Every structure is written in C-alpha cells, then in structure tokens.
Amino acid sequence: xxxxxxxxxxxxxxxxxxxxxxxxxxxxxxxxxxxxxxxxxxxxxxxxxxxxxxxxxxxxxxxxxxxxxxxxxxxxxxxxxxxxxxxxxxxxxxxxxxxxxxxxxxxxxxxxxxxxxxxxxxxxxxxxxxxxxxxxxxxxxxxxxxxxxxxxxxxxxxxxxxxxxxxxxxxxxxxxxxxxxxxxxxxxxxxxxxxxxxxxxxxxxxxxxxxxxxxxxxxxxxxxxxxxxxxxxxxxxxxxxxxxxxxxxxxxxxxxxxxxxxxxxxxxxxxxxxxxxxxxxxxxxxxxxxxxxxxxxxxxxxxxxxxxxxxxxxxxxxxxxxxxxxxxxxxxxxxxxxxxxxxxxxxxxxxxxxxxxxxxxxxxxxxxxxxxxxxxxxxxxxxxxxxxxxxxxxxxxxxxxxxxxxxxxxxxxxxxxxxxxxxxxxxxxxxxxxxxxxxxxxxxxxxxxxxxxxxxxxxxxxxxxxxxxxxxxxxxx
Numbered sequence: 001x002x003x004x005x006x007x008x009x010x011x012x013x014x015x016x017x018x019x020x021x022x023x024x025x026x027x028x029x030x031x032x033x034x035x036x037x038x039x040x041x042x043x044x045x046x047x048x049x050x051x052x053x054x055x056x057x058x059x060x061x062x063x064x065x066x067x068x069x070x071x072x073x074x075x076x077x078x079x080x081x082x083x084x085x086x087x088x089x090x091x092x093x094x095x096x097x098x099x100x101x102x103x104x105x106x107x108x109x110x111x112x113x114x115x116x117x118x119x120x121x122x123x124x125x126x127x128x129x130x131x132x133x134x135x136x137x138x139x140x141x142x143x144x145x146x147x148x149x150x151x152x153x154x155x156x157x158x159x160x161x162x163x164x165x166x167x168x169x170x171x172x173x174x175x176x177x178x179x180x181x182x183x184x185x186x187x188x189x190x191x192x193x194x195x196x197x198x199x200x201x202x203x204x205x206x207x208x209x210x211x212x213x214x215x216x217x218x219x220x221x222x223x224x225x226x227x228x229x230x231x232x233x234x235x236x237x238x239x240x241x242x243x244x245x246x247x248x249x250x251x252x253x254x255x256x257x258x259x260x261x262x263x264x265x266x267x268x269x270x271x272x273x274x275x276x277x278x279x280x281x282x283x284x285x286x287x288x289x290x291x292x293x294x295x296x297x298x299x300x301x302x303x304x305x306x307x308x309x310x311x312x313x314x315x316x317x318x319x320x321x322x323x324x325x326x327x328x329x330x331x332x333x334x335x336x337x338x339x340x341x342x343x344x345x346x347x348x349x350x351x352x353x354x355x356x357x358x359x360x361x362x363x364x365x366x367x368x369x370x371x372x373x374x375x376x377x378x379x380x381x382x383x384x385x386x387x388x389x390x391x392x393x394x395x396x397x398x399x400x401x402x403x404x405x406x407x408x409x410x411x412x413x414x415x416x417x418x419x420x421x422x423x424x425x426x427x428x429x430x431x432x433x434x435x436x437x438x439x440x441x442x443x444x445x446x447x448x449x450x451x452x453x454x455x456x457x458x459x460x461x462x463x464x465x466x467x468x469x470x471x472x473x474x475x476x477x
Contacts, residue, residue: 007051008076011064014049016040018081023173026074027115029053033062060108107394110319111474113167113238114390118372120156122387125379127153132382132430157386161187161230161237168238172245178265179241185273186230186237195225195277209293210286218274224282228324235320236280244272284321291317292325299342303415307345311411312404314346315389331424338441339420345411347421347431348454352406353388354380355462356399360392363471383427398469406461410454417450429455 012018015033020041022034035041041062046055051073053065066073077083114121131150139146156163165183169176185191200213204222214222230236251264299306317323326342333340354377361373369392376387393400420443425434435451437443444450 004051004073004076005080007049007073008080010049011046011052011073011077012081014042014045015062015064021081021083024074024077024081024083025112025170026070029065029067029070030056031064031066031070031074031077033064034060035062038062107397109171109238110390111395112171113164115395116167117163118387118391121391122372122375122379124153124156125382125384125387126375128157128384129379129382129428132426132428135426136430157384158231159187160232160234164234164237165241168241169245172242174241174245174248175265178248178268179244181265181269182240182244182272182276183237185269186240186276192225192229195223196227210289212282212285218278221278222282223277224285225277226281226284226288226321226324227328228288228321233284233321236276236284239280240272240276243275244268247271287320288322288325290325291322292329295326296329296342303341303418304412305415307411307413307415308408309411310345311349311414312408314349314407315385315400315404319389330421334424338438339422339443341418341420344419344421344435344451345407345414347383347427348410348414348451348458349403349407350380350383350385350428351455351458352403352410352462353385353393355406355459355464356393356403356466357388357462359463359466360396360399360471363467364473366473369474381428382430392474395474396469396472399466399471402465402469403462405465406458409461410458413457414450414454417446418444419450419454420444420447 011031012021015021015035016037017040020036022036024034025032038057041055043055046052046064051066053067056063056065127149131146131153134143134146134149135141141147141150162180162183165179166176168174169179195216197215200215201217202214204210204212204214204224212222212224214224216223216225247268248264251267252260255263255267295306295310298309314323323346330340330342333342357373357377357380361370361377364370364373372387372391376391379385380388389400393403419435421434422436422438422441423434425431432448432452432455435448437445437447
C-alpha cells in the first residue's frame with residue numbers, strides 16, 4: 001500500500017540495506033528479518049520511528065514490531081526492497097547459521113513450519129472431534145454427512161506432509177512446487193499397495209529385531225516401506241525436503257541457465273524421492289521396530305516403570321513417528337488375548353495437553369494465543385493434540401515438558417493398577433468405552449474407573465504443573 005512506502009524504505013535502509021537481508025517473513029504483528037549482520041541495523045532509529053512499536057532480537061531473527069497491519073507493511077517492504085515472492089531473497093552465500101542448542105533449533109523449526117497453518121490445523125482437529133461425536137451418537141460411517149466431514153477433518157492430517165513440504169521449502173529456501181512434488185510421491189496412494197503385499201520377494205535380516213520383508217526394489221536396492229506409510233508423518237518429509245534443498249542449491253550452480261527451470265527440478269526429484277524410499281523408509285521402520293521391542297521388554301519387567309517411561313515419551317515418539325512400533329504388538333495382543341495393556345499409558349495424555357492449554361488460556365496476555373487455545377483445547381479432548389503441541393505448548397517449551405511429566409505420572413498410575421484396554425477404540429473422551437470389562441471376561445470391574453481417574457489426573461497435572469512455568473509470548477514479544 002502506498003501509505004506504507006516511506007515506512008518500508010526506512011525499514012530497509014535501517015536494517016542495513018537490502019544487501020544485508022537474507023530473508024524476510026512476518027507473523028501476526030511483526031516483520032521477522034534474517035540479517036547477515038545485525039550490528040548494521042540501527043536499533044535506536046527504528047524504535048523511535050513512527051509506525052514501529054519496537055525492535056526485538058530473538059531466535060536468530062531481527063524482529064520489527066509493527067502491529068496488526070503488518071501484512072500491508074510486509075507487502076510494501078517486499079515491493080520496495082525487490083524481494084522474491086514469499087519474502088525470501090535468493091542468496092547463495094552468507095546464510096545465517098542456526099542459533100541455540102539442538103532443542104531450540106528443533107523447536108524453532110517446528111514452530112516456523114506449523115505457525116502458518118495453525119488456524120486450519122485447529123479447525124481440522126475440531127472437525128475430527130465432531131466426527132467422533134457423530135460416531136458416538138450412532139451415526140453410521142456410511143452416512144453422507146459423516147463421510148464429508150470426516151474427509152474435511154481427516155484429510156488435512158492424512159496429507160499433512162504436503163503442507164509441511166510447502167512450509168519446509170520456505171524454511172530451507174527451496175522451490176515450493178518441487179518440494180510439494182516430492183511430498184506427493186511419498187503419499188501417492190498406489191505406493192503403499194505396491195510396496196506391501198502377501199508374498200515378499202525376499203526377507204532381510206531374518207530372525208532379528210529388524211527383520212524386513214522386501215516387496216519391491218529400486219535398481220536392485222531394497223525398498224522398505226513403513227507399515228504406517230508416510231501419511232500423517234512429520235519427520236520423513238522434513239528430512240526429504242532438507243536433502244532436496246541441498247541438491248537444488250548444488251544443481252542451480254552447475255546447470256546452465258537456459259535449461260535450469262526444468263532440469264534442476266528433474267534431478268532434485270529424481271534423486272530425492274528414491275533416497276527417501278531407500279534410506280528414510282528403512283530408518284523409520286527399524287527405529288519403530290526397536291522402540292516396540294524395547295517397550296515390550298520394559299512392560300514385561302515392570303508395568304509401573306513402563307507406564308512412567310511411555311507416558312513421558314509418548315508425545316516425543318509420535319512427533320518422530322516412532323510410536324508405530326508399538327501398534328502392531330497391541331493389535332496382536334487384541335487378536336490373541338482379547339485385550340492389551342501396551343498403549344494404555346498413551347491414551348489419556350491428551351488431557352494433560354488440555355489442562356495445560358486451559359492454564360495458558362487464563363494466563364496469557366496475547367489475544368492470538370487465546371484464540372488458538374480454544375479450538376486446540378476442544379481438539380485435545382477428542383484426542384487430537386497436534387494443534388496444541390505444534391501451535392502452543394512445544395513453541396513455549398516448558399508447558400510441553402510439563403505435559404510429559406504429567407504423562408509419566410498418569411502412566412505410573414495406570415501401570416500400578418494394570419489398567420487394560422479391551423478394544424482399539426476411539427480417542428480422547430471416546431476412548432472410555434474401550435476400558436469397560438466385556439461380559440464374560442475375567443478382569444477388574446473397576447478397570448474403566450481407573451482409566452477415568454487417569455483422565456482427571458492428566459488434566460489436573462497438566463493444569464497445575466503449567467502454573468509453575470513462565471508463559472512466554474509467541475507473537476507479541
């Protein structure tokens with residue numbers, strides 16, 4: 001907008017000029033610069049300049065706080081500064097190095113990838129809750145309304161890797177459409193059917209923990225496809241796009257300009273997708289298998305210790321896609337014994353997130369965070385915690401850690417009373433019927449009440465433990 005032209009020129013000039021800018025993004029209230037040299041920025045001038053609230057240096061970014069009209073100022077800065085679409089400059093040298101320890105870097109990465117989609121993520125989580133409520137009320141899965149709403153809510157999570165690929169391309173400075181093409185390949189429907197089946201070509205590491213049936217090969221190299229597929233996953237696509245970005249940068253340097261527009265994406269996709277299937281797939285599969293074996297051994301040793309460890313680590317395992325190693329064991333338990341104790345400690349952890357969110361809602365001073373906690377809270381009650389974790393508690397760090405502590409305590413409680421699940425039922429509140437002792441089976445009639453107690457324990461601990469943490473600002477620092 002024309003009225004922000006002078007402000008945009010001033011901002012560019014006093015952050016060290018266009019040549020000092022690696023990239024620029026914006027959030028709800030501020031411009032977020034990645035500068036080559038922050039010492040070249042004139043903090044004092046920018047802080048006193050009309051139209052600028054203040055300047056903040058955090059997370060390796062130089063942040064100019066503007067206010068709610070930041071999108072208009074951002075557009076003008078991009079226009080005046082001649083920045084590339086999306087606010088990123090195509091610069092090969094002088095990229096800002098990641099700052100902070102590994103955990104801080106990981107949190108910063110996750111936050112940057114999920115923040116742009118938090119609204120849609122929260123809405124999809126609420127829709128999944130609506131669908132769960134419909135199922136609980138007896139609406140058949142063949143009902144038209146059920147099918148449509150389930151597609152809207154579940155579809156977002158199923159194809160999350162595609163959205164993450166787009167955002168990761170921004171983060172890693174890669175062509176967005178090339179990144180999305182890689183993601184489309186990983187979640188392509190026919191892939192799962194082609195890479196799994198009844199008759200494997202051969203078996204690798206037979207008789208070991210990481211025994212793997214091979215159903216297909218790529219140029220003679222075995223393809224080990226995760227049993228969970230790449231749908232709803234986070235880590236595999238991030239690794240793939242990270243590798244793809246490095247390859248793209250290399251090929252942009254060596255491919256002639258006259259054919260670069262299509263030859264670079266060709267080689268990036270040609271190399272990255274097979275690497276994802278040949279390397280990332282096996283690593284995910286073997287890591288998940290090892291997790292399953294280790295946790296089964298811990299449970300056999302002591303259910304209470306198992307509950308503490310699984311309750312504390314479950315959310316982390318889910319973030320890295322390693323929880324799938326436990327699912328086949330639980331399914332086998334249900335098929336052979338009619339019950340399972342293996343996943344019980346993981347089910348009510350969502351209520352720790354709900355309790356933490358409620359505490360954050362009452363304590364935060366940021367309207368944006370308050371707005372996000374409401375749908376995230378509702379989603380968590382139905383077992384959908386992605387909006388809570390990626391949007392609020394993980395970026396705030398300590399609240400997420402407190403939910404892990406709450407998970408450990410409720411896990412110990414469930415392990416002590418040997419609480420048992422009798423079906424692979426719903427999530428969140430709708431998981432309760434799965435813990436009712438079926439007629440004719442031998443067991444503790446109080447089983448379901450112990451599980452309900454764990455819900456209250458998780459919720460209360462999530463709320464109380466978060467009270468002992470500082471609630472940092474996410475948008476208006």
